[in-house]
Amino acid sequence: MTISIRSVEKKFGRYPALNKVDLEIADGELLALLGPSGSGKTTLLRTIAGLEFPDEGQVLFHGEDVTYASAAARRVGFVFQQYALFKHMTVAKNIAFGLDVRKGKDKPSKIEIAKRVEDLLKLVELEGLGQRYPSQLSGGQRQRVALSRALAVQPSVLLLDEPFGALDATVRKSLRRELRRVHDATGVTTIFVTHDQEEALELADRVAILNRGSIEQIGTPDQVHDQPASAFVCGFVGEANSFAGEVSSGRFSAGALALPASGVPDGAATAYVRPHDFVLDDAGFEVRVDRAHIQGALTTVNATTLDGRRIEISASRAEAARFQGAVRVAARKAHVYAA
Template sequence: MTISIRSVEKKFGRYPALDKVGLEIADGELLALLGPSGSGKTTLLRVIAGLEFPDAGQVLFHDQDVTFASAAARRVGFVFQQYALFKHMTVARNIAFGLDVRKGKDKPSKAEITKRVDDLLRLVELEGLGGRYPSQLSGGQRQRVALSRALAVQPSVLLLDEPFGALDATVRKSLRKELRRVHDATGVTTIFVTHDQEEALDLADRVAILNHGVIEQVGTPAQVHDEPVSPFVCGFVGEANRFEGEISKGRFSAGSIFLPAAGLPDGKAVGFVRPHDLVLDEAGFAVQVNRVHVQGALATVDGLTPDGRRIEVTVSRDQAEQFTGAVKLSARKAHVFPA
């Protein structure tokens, strides 16, 4: 199912939750809506679902205008952060619920429903747990049940609103892999909302980054991380050292720090350098190393420039011993934006 969002606007009172948002989602794509709280990502998801209607603009499913169609008419599957499972129903009955409530010829036979439930339990690796109740499951297992229930009705689109937000970090990472596997197995166009950049970059085919109701950038995880189009995207996606300074004759300066800025106009600017893009260089700027923290295969170096600017560098564990006392660094890659 392809989805087209065309100049969608939505206000709550005087607050513009969505401001002329446009987005194209390909058939079978797994797209992440990423942004901080209040950026509009959940509102956009609810507009796609038919749980909110826009004040202006269009929503199209396969070129069919569904802007004011109900959620049921759109055949969307929705997974919430808090599972929303029926406590008095078994796992199997929870999964089958959307099929059980269908009427007339639209309702599958009992044998078809049982087969569908069994297939989904195998898909999400909960085989043999159909007779249990939600209270007898872990948080990760309950979220798999919620995913299975959404898939049971064979939705045209699967929508997930912060699906892993209530889980601990280890379970979240495991379920990310699970969702990717299930998506690849079903091929359902999937959109999920998250404020967790690691989650979005690890899981999605593409990421749409929202800020104050506007989409700042859409691209692959590599594109939004390595080729940010704005200071917000650069600062929000991935770690970055930020420097306030100015551009003069194609060069950005912030105290003793100099970065290339060819083609950009002179004036106030902000520069960003990823921690892993800072390298030792005798021709670079001076940094006093304050702390080296080794974690697994990587090490984080914290330092200060002579004028008090904080610097963070990420290196391999083997390189960490080179970062003691006073060192000199340069950036092998930087992002500079006019202020």
């Protein structure tokens, strides 16, 4: 299912939740809507679902205008953060619910429903748990049941709103891999909302980054991380050290830090340097190492420049011993934006 969002606007009172949003989603794509709280990502998801209607603009499914069509008419599957399972129903009954409530010729036979439930339990690796109740499952298992229930009705689009937000870090990572595997197995066009950049970059084919109701950038995980289109994207996606300074004749300077800044107009500017883009360099500027701690194969270094700026450096584990006392570092790459 291809989805087109065309100049969509939505206000809540005077608050502009969406501001002329344009977005094209390919058939079978897994797209992440990423942004801080209040950026409009959940409103956009609900507008795609048919749970909110825009004030202006259009929503098209496969070229058909569904702007004011109901969620049921759009055949969307929705997974919420809080599972929303029926406590009095078994896992199998929860998964089958959307099929059981169908009427007439649209309702599959009991045998077909049972087969569909069995296939979905196998898909999400919950075989043998169909007769349990939600209270007998872990949080991660309940979220898998919620995903299965959404898939049971064979939706044209699968929508997930912060699906892993209520789970602990270890379970979240496991379910990310599970969602990606299920998506690849089903091929359903999938859109999920998250404020967790790691989640978006790991899972999605493309990421749409929202800020104040507008899309700042759309691209692959590598593109939004390595080629940020704005200072907001650079500061929001991935770790970055920021330096407020000035650009003059194609050079950025902030204290001892000096960098090329071609294409940036003269005047106040901000440079962003990823922690892994700082390297030890005798020709660089001096910093005082406050702490160096090893995390797996990497060393995270917290340091302070001579003018009091605090920075973070990421180095290999083998380099850990070299980060002691005063060292000199240089930035091999930076993103510079006019203020």
